[in-house]
Amino acid sequence: MFIQIVDLLGTIAFAISGALIAMNKRMDPFGVLIISFVTAVGGGTLRDLMIGVEPVSWMRNITFVYVIIGSATFAVIIRNRISFLMKSLFLFDTIGIGLYTVVGIETGLVAGLHPTICIAMGTMTACFGGVLRDTLCNEIPVIFREEIYATACILGGVTYFVLLQFFEDRNYLFIIAGLVVITVRLVAARFKISLPSLYKKEKDS
Amino acid sequence: MFIQIVDLLGTIAFAISGALIAMNKRMDPFGVLIISFVTAVGGGTLRDLMIGVEPVSWMRNITFVYVIIGSATFAVIIRNRISFLMKSLFLFDTIGIGLYTVVGIETGLVAGLHPTICIAMGTMTACFGGVLRDTLCNEIPVIFREEIYATACILGGVTYFVLLQFFEDRNYLFIIAGLVVITVRLVAARFKISLPSLYKKEKDS
Amino acid sequence: MFIQIVDLLGTIAFAISGALIAMNKRMDPFGVLIISFVTAVGGGTLRDLMIGVEPVSWMRNITFVYVIIGSATFAVIIRNRISFLMKSLFLFDTIGIGLYTVVGIETGLVAGLHPTICIAMGTMTACFGGVLRDTLCNEIPVIFREEIYATACILGGVTYFVLLQFFEDRNYLFIIAGLVVITVRLVAARFKISLPSLYKKEKDS
Numbered sequence: 323m324f325i326q327i328v329d330l331l332g333t334i335a336f337a338i339s340g341a342l343i344a345m346n347k348r349m350d351p352f353g354v355l356i357i358s359f360v361t362a363v364g365g366g367t368l369r370d371l372m373i374g375v376e377p378v379s380w381m382r383n384i385t386f387v388y389v390i391i392g393s394a395t396f397a398v399i400i401r402n403r404i405s406f407l408m409k410s411l412f413l414f415d416t417i418g419i420g421l422y423t424v425v426g427i428e429t430g431l432v433a434g435l436h437p438t439i440c441i442a443m444g445t446m447t448a449c450f451g452g453v454l455r456d457t458l459c460n461e462i463p464v465i466f467r468e469e470i471y472a473t474a475c476i477l478g479g480v481t482y483f484v485l486l487q488f489f490e491d492r493n494y495l496f497i498i499a500g501l502v503v504i505t506v507r508l509v510a511a512r513f514k515i516s517l518p519s520l521y522k523k524e525k526d527s
Numbered sequence: 528m529f530i531q532i533v534d535l536l537g538t539i540a541f542a543i544s545g546a547l548i549a550m551n552k553r554m555d556p557f558g559v560l561i562i563s564f565v566t567a568v569g570g571g572t573l574r575d576l577m578i579g580v581e582p583v584s585w586m587r588n589i590t591f592v593y594v595i596i597g598s599a600t601f602a603v604i605i606r607n608r609i610s611f612l613m614k615s616l617f618l619f620d621t622i623g624i625g626l627y628t629v630v631g632i633e634t635g636l637v638a639g640l641h642p643t644i645c646i647a648m649g650t651m652t653a654c655f656g657g658v659l660r661d662t663l664c665n666e667i668p669v670i671f672r673e674e675i676y677a678t679a680c681i682l683g684g685v686t687y688f689v690l691l692q693f694f695e696d697r698n699y700l701f702i703i704a705g706l707v708v709i710t711v712r713l714v715a716a717r718f719k720i721s722l723p724s725l726y727k728k729e730k731d732s
Numbered sequence: 733m734f735i736q737i738v739d740l741l742g743t744i745a746f747a748i749s750g751a752l753i754a755m756n757k758r759m760d761p762f763g764v765l766i767i768s769f770v771t772a773v774g775g776g777t778l779r780d781l782m783i784g785v786e787p788v789s790w791m792r793n794i795t796f797v798y799v800i801i802g803s804a805t806f807a808v809i810i811r812n813r814i815s816f817l818m819k820s821l822f823l824f825d826t827i828g829i830g831l832y833t834v835v836g837i838e839t840g841l842v843a844g845l846h847p848t849i850c851i852a853m854g855t856m857t858a859c860f861g862g863v864l865r866d867t868l869c870n871e872i873p874v875i876f877r878e879e880i881y882a883t884a885c886i887l888g889g890v891t892y893f894v895l896l897q898f899f900e901d902r903n904y905l906f907i908i909a910g911l912v913v914i915t916v917r918l919v920a921a922r923f924k925i926s927l928p929s930l931y932k933k934e935k936d937s
Binding site: 549550552553554555556557558559561562572576581582583586589592593603606662663664665 | 781782783784843845846848849852863867870871872873875876877881882883926927928929930931
């Protein structure tokens with residue numbers, strides 16, 4: 323129940339963030355809706371396809387479809403006053419990747435996959451909606467370029483499997499793993515921590 | 528039989544349109560062939576993957592493969608005299624999305640999916656070949672930016688499920704739904720109707 | 733055994749080439765890792781999805797995951813001295829597409845697909861990792877624009893099915909098909925042979 327509410331909040335956050343970026347690209351209403359959708363369900367869809375869970379999750383739960391349509395519509399309506407939302411949006415988005423990571427790991431475990439693969443599935447669930455969004459908007463995916471984002475998901479996943487050696491109760495471990503993801507991202511954003519750059523300082527352009 | 532002929536015409540139209548756009552990007556013959564393929568089968572492939580119909584449709588029907596190779600070759604050969612074809616191409620393409628929408632809805636129904644999801648599957652079948660084509664050509668997908676295109680597919684799908692409340696004969700309903708798609712698109716193109724813009728008039732470049 | 737070693741060498745070559753291109757785009761370490769992964773397993777993943785082999789191959793063989801992580805790390809560490817590697821990289825890459833083509837054909841045969849589709853699967857396995865890599869890096873895929881690359885894979889596949897009419901021993905045929913791919917690509921690169929251009933000489937820009 324708790325998980326479902328947070329899952330919905332995450333979906334709403336991703337859907338709104340997709341709609342905002344699509345409007346930035348001056349897409350028409352249909353484009354905004356599709357980018358909103360892809361951002362919210364893209365990562366989970368890719369995970370389900372690769373594991374072989376078909377029809378993919380969102381096609382079996384019509385609630386999510388309506389939530390996404392509603393979120394995209396909401397973003398379109400308040401598009402001129404969205405800035406006051408951006409801060410809570412960042413929080414939703416962060417909660418969202420925390421939960422999506424956990425959902426992805428769990429899906430991998432149910433399919434009997436190796437822990438490393440499960441962590442990859444968790445990270446993919448959380449991050450690839452954004453990757454597809456940026457690719458369809460003709461941008462290099464932002465998570466390949468900056469911010470602690472995927473790294474937070476990976477750390478959360480590693481935490482889960484390390485703790486699994488010592489504890490049995492998966493529900494608690496899922497909550498802890500999700501909190502690790504959220505904490506790492508919030509701390510990194512607060513203190514502007516990013517991955518070490520591979521390149522010399524004098525960046526061109 | 529009638530459906531198969533129209534399906535083939537739609538495939539030919541999509542394959543030719545893909546080849547034309549690939550040649551616009553100065554791709555080599557292999558690139559032209561692949562973009563042609565992706566445009567013609569991309570939407571249906573994505574639909575089959577997400578529903579779990581595998582191997583995907585075109586891999587089980589070699590005719591389509593040869594038709595696409597033939598269409599791409601034809602487009603390459605007559606590439607300097609293609610303009611006289613463009614008008615019939617638009618018609619084929621419109622017939623194509625009408626039929627592809629119906630095929631997508633039917634595939635969704637067979638898989639026992641919710642009507643809203645079926646409409647999404649129909650729209651995806653008709654539109655995502657073009658989305659993949661534009662993404663591979665490094666463009667923002669054209670259907671996210673202009674024209675009544677996906678909207679026609681959605682309206683056709685809604686018509687189908689509304690009429691299904693009152694009538695039983697699916698074959699007739701499919702024909703009506705397809706005709707709605709085609710009519711909406713033709714009328715919109717004729718009178719230059721597009722979705723309402725979300726943006727103020729003074730467009731920056 | 734022999735095949736597994738060459739398969740690993742191919743994976744290493746693809747992973748390194750992906751990492752190099754990602755660093756060219758100034759991606760952060762996570763981006764480099766993902767592009768490396770996508771380049772190495774993207775073609776096989778798409779093939780498995782379309783045929784319906786799920787979970788996809790690399791998710792069932794953790795060795796490949798570690799090999800790719802290792803290769804990407806290696807590429808990052810020696811990034812300033814990579815030029816001396818480029819020649820052997822080209823060789824690995826060529827061996828890689830030879831083997832990947834054969835693996836793809838074999839997967840198609842096991843799934844009972846038509847020879848033409850099997851050749852398409854072989855070519856997809858060898859080439860689409862690079863296509864996805866370039867798309868995520870916001871470039872038009874290089875194999876659509878130049879070089880004998882996919883063409884070599886197609887010729888290898890055709891050779892395989894032509895010889896299959898006359899000989900029975902599939903293992904030998906696989907080796908021959910792989911060698912055809914490798915030879916065609918090496919000869920084309922050596923003598924700068926490319927597909928005939930569809931366009932007039934005076935290229936704009």
